[in-house]
Amino acid sequence: MENEIQQICGRLLKHYGKQGWWPVRRSFEPEWFEVCIGAVLTQNTSWQNVEKALDGLVRENIITPSDIVKADSEKLKKAIKPSGFYNQKAERLKILSGLILDSGIDSFQQKIARERLLSAKGIGKETADSILLYACDRPFFVIDAYTRRIFSRIGIVEEKSEYEDIRTLFENSLEKNVDLYKEYHALIVGHAKQVCRKEPLCEKCCLLEICNYGKKQISNPP
DNA sequence: GGCCAGGCACAGC
DNA sequence: GCTGTGCATGGC
Numbered sequence: 199m200e201n202e203i204q205q206i207c208g209r210l211l212k213h214y215g216k217q218g219w220w221p222v223r224r225s226f227e228p229e230w231f232e233v234c235i236g237a238v239l240t241q242n243t244s245w246q247n248v249e250k251a252l253d254g255l256v257r258e259n260i261i262t263p264s265d266i267v268k269a270d271s272e273k274l275k276k277a278i279k280p281s282g283f284y285n286q287k288a289e290r291l292k293i294l295s296g297l298i299l300d301s302g303i304d305s306f307q308q309k310i311a312r313e314r315l316l317s318a319k320g321i322g323k324e325t326a327d328s329i330l331l332y333a334c335d336r337p338f339f340v341i342d343a344y345t346r347r348i349f350s351r352i353g354i355v356e357e358k359s360e361y362e363d364i365r366t367l368f369e370n371s372l373e374k375n376v377d378l379y380k381e382y383h384a385l386i387v388g389h390a391k392q393v394c395r396k397e398p399l400c401e402k403c404c405l406l407e408i409c410n411y412g413k414k415q416i417s418n419p420p
Numbered sequence: 421g422g423c424c425a426g427g428c429a430c431a432g433c
Numbered sequence: 434g435c436t437g438t439g440c441a442t443g444g445c
C-alpha cells in the first residue's frame with residue numbers, strides 16, 4: 199500500500215522525469231567536494247549565482263579542501279562574491295574544508311558523523327543533510343523551505359514542524375534508498391520553483407487533484 | 421524598485 | 434523557547 203508521500207513523489211517523478219541531481223562540473227578534487235562547496239554557497243542564494251561563484255573558484259584554481267584552507271581570505275571572498283554573503287561563506291568554506299581534512303579526505307564520505315557536521319559553525323541541518331546525501335551518498339532526506347511549503351499546503355506536515363520531525367516522516371515513509379532520496383528532493387525543489395511559489399500557479403500543478411491548497415486557490419483566487 | 425533565492429547564527433525578549 | 438535581524442549579490 200502506497201503512502202501519501204510516496205504517492206506525491208511518484209507523481210512528480212512521472213510528471214517531470216528524472217532530475218539527476220547534484221549537478222557537478224568535475225573541476226574540483228575530489229569531485230564530491232564541489233557538492234560540499236555548493237551546499238554552503240547556495241544558502242539563501244539562487245543556484246545561478248552559486249555557479250558564478252564556483253566558476254570564480256575554478257578560475258583562481260581553488261579546487262581542493264587544502265586549497266581553500268590555505269587560500270588568502272580576501273582572494274577567496276572575491277572568488278565567491280557573486281553568491282552573496284561572501285564574508286561569512288568564505289569563513290564557512292574554510293571551516294568545512296578543515297573538517298574534511300581533519301576527518302581525512304578518503305574517509306570523510308563514509309565516516310563523517312552528522313553531529314560532527316552540525317557542530318561546525320555555518321553548517322545547519324539542511325546543509326549537513328545535503329552534504330550527507332549528495333556528497334557522501336548516505337540516506338538522509340533533505341528538508342528545505344520548498345519541501346515545507348509544498349507538503350504543508352497539501353496538509354501532510356504542519357508548516358512550523360521541527361526539521362527533524364519532517365525528515366523522520368520522509369525517511370520512514372520512503373524506501374531507504376540514496377538515489378530515491380536524491381531524485382525526490384530534486385523533484386520537490388524543481389516543482390516548487392516552477393509552480394508552487396508564493397503566488398502559486400495552481401492550475402498548472404500536477405498535484406492539483408490531491409492538493410487542497412491548490413483546489414482552494416483555483417476556486418477562490420487570491 | 422521590491423522581492424526573492426536550494427540558511428544560519430546570534431541578540432533580545 | 435520563540436522572533437527578528439544581519440548577512441549581500443544578481444535576476445526578474
